[in-house]
Amino acid sequence: MEIHIGAVKLSLNNIGDILVGGLLTLFVAWILVNIWKWVKSFFGRVILRLSKRSLKLDKVIKPVLRFLSFFFSPLAKLAYLILSGLAFPFLIIQPYGFVLSVFVGLVSWSLYSEVTRSRSESLKEPIFSDPFENLNLWETISGKPKIEKGFGQPLPSLFLPILDNDARKHTTVEIKDLLFTNGIIELDVYLEQGSLVDVIFRGDIKAGKYYMARFDSRAGSGNYDGFFRNDGNGFNSIGQSSSNTSPDCWHKMRVVASGDNFQLYDENGFIFSATDDKYKKGAVGIFNEVANVYVDNFLVKT
Secondary structure: OEEEEOOEEEEHHHHHHHHHHHHHHHHHHHHHHHHHHHHHHHHHHHHHHHHHHOHHHHHHHHHHHHHHHHOOOHHHHHHHHHHHHHHHHHOOOOOHHHHHHHHHHHHHHHHHHHHHHHHHHHHOOOOEEEOOOOOOOEEEEEOOOEEEOOOOOOOOEEEEOOOOOOOOOOOEEEEOOOOEOOEEEEEEEEEOOOOEEEEEEEEEHHHOEEEEEEEEOOOOOOOOOEEEEEEOOOEEEEEEOOOOOOOOOEEEEEEEEEOOEEEEEEOOEEEEEEEOOOOOOEEEEEEEEOOOEEEEEEEEEO
16 A cells, blocks of 8 residues: 655555654653763762862863853754754755654753743742742841832832841841752842842751852853852852843742752743752752842742
8 A cells, every 4th residue: 555645655664664763763862861861960970079179170160061051951952953954854864864863852852841841830839929028938047138118020029238237248038937859949039230149949048058049240250140059168169151140130030959950040041050969958048149139029839
């Protein structure tokens, strides 16, 4: 039996070969996706340990990782799909057709997973929500946070000031009675010139042991959005992007924690991801440095 589609003639054997080839492509792509997850996790741990042993090595690794992160962003994956589609007619012959099919399958799977995960996460009901009508849901660890009734997204908002008469010169607040493991933290942030804001998660904040996701508006080398870890003796970067956040306007900040993988987003989409496995659960809070910061519409979803 033969099927005619325009000038193309297909037999049942041809159709069977196409189906088998498609299933084989998906199977190979599935295996490679899972291998890549393991490699990424293992690579993240190795890089973190190496960078801690040598300051010079750390300075080399960070820009390399920032550069490589661009090639795994959602926009880059979309570009790969478009280019693969354009190249497909020229590479359809074996073995290039199969190789290209596996590549397209991998990228499509990755992009689809990212989009569907992002959509499902956005539909989850929050376990914590605060538009900052008051500070009843927060404990002040340091500084003098206050509700700013004349400014917000919409009014009011939480004002985290830098205090010249405070020896620590920053403001830190913690959500009361909330234990965070895996999930999403979303908020609107407004950074004044030269300021930065850190969202604390999985933390023992009073002991100074926690992870931080950072939006940084400062100019200069090394001042980038990314992730940090505090072990009680100062902040250590576990991964930074190649960009920072513009000051004097509102931004949407989104932190996703899943096992030992952390992802950072703004209103335009994915920024950066990092891997670390030291802290498994803890409190959620906000910490500011350098200059004043405003925060609004704080949500936690699990």
